[in-house]
Amino acid sequence: MKMYFRLNPECYLIRGKKCGAIYDLIDEKIYALNQYETRIVTSSENNDVVNEDNTYLTELEKLRIGRFYKKKIYVQKLRAGSPIREIQSEPPAFHRAFLEINNICNRNCWFCGYNGVKRSLGCIGCNRWNENGESLSLEKWKRIINDLSDLDCKDIFIIGGDLTLVWAKTVNIVNYANSKFRNIYITLHHQSLSLDIANYLNNKANLIIQTDNINVPQYNQSSVIMVMNPDDWTDFYDMESKGIKIDFVIDDVESLSNNLPIISKKKILPVNVYKFIDNIEYHPCLGHTLAICHNGNVIPCPLMRSHRFGNVRNGELYQVFEKNWKEIEKIWKLNLDKIEKCKCCEFRYACTDCRALEENLTGKLSGKRLCGYNPIEGEWLK
Ligand code: SF4
Ligand code: SF4
Ligand code: SF4
Structure with a gap:
């Protein structure tokens, strides 16, 4: 029939x-x-x-x-959000901000940012950078937090350096942000942590523990970011199911296994209607995100140091948006339709992508190295 x-x-x-x-x-x-x-x-x-x-x-x-x-029909596809929102020139939807409070640390970790941007999740870890510039004052951070609140930013990530070296200032910033934001995250290296610090942060912020030690103790309301060399990775420990995020440090691109979670099918995540519609227009990670560096520079994310949208030391965040919206929009809207290889892939609206690392590995803002799928042939590499 x-x-x-x-x-x-x-x-x-x-x-x-x-x-x-x-x-x-x-x-x-x-x-x-x-x-x-x-x-x-x-x-x-x-x-x-x-x-x-x-x-x-x-x-x-x-x-x-x-x-x-039995008959031809028209199916109206499910959508979310207003299709005319952007045309109505409302303020840009700003979801996530990284506040890099300091750039000092007395450690010398093998995976730190000053050794080069090679981490797959270094944005939520701590890093020290080979950069000059006086750190922003407490009063300036409070003004930035006010601006973020006015811009309806949802998630705040407080990062450093070693924040315990400026702990009084950090506590002030956490307390101030706490009055304005529900989702506050703060990153500390496990050697900087004490029970007192963990107890203080309890109910104020979600603690992210930076470590390369698998036996690191867990605290209430904490998650762990485990730095790891890809050669040492095995799913034996089943870290993901324990809520441990793996931060791969990529030194030798050529020897990477196609089973690594950042290369294999695991990089494709199920999406709901909001994330799907957003991914059609925006980059899955950089969209709606900015980082404010220790010296006031405003950049796309904590690891994309060479892309600078402006500086808030002597100005306000909204002025950075006003003056540099075209550059911000270009990065935010770097959806996977614009990424080499991904543009012809059926998984492009569900896939994860660390642009900072891909740019570092390929030398191109639109390059792609960390993927074991061949969309031209429709096959996963073994
Ligand atoms: S503790 Fe963090 S900031 Fe300090 S050296 Fe290690 S990775 Fe870098
Ligand atoms: S080609 Fe791009 S979108 Fe497709 S699986 Fe690989 S990284 Fe993901
Ligand atoms: S691109 Fe995304 S995942 Fe990669 S470092 Fe930047 S914020 Fe983190």
């Missing part, structure tokens, strides 16, 4: 060069399709006639991803 088949409103077909993927935005699942499956779903989404006995489409109906219809 002449039938039609359409995906449900919450299910999007995204095409790559060879294959496609169905994004189920309610169940937050991604179904990778082979070439045949891509062809048949593309055809049915174009309202072409299909065979009601088609086994694959019947399977999709059982999964509640789509259904057969």
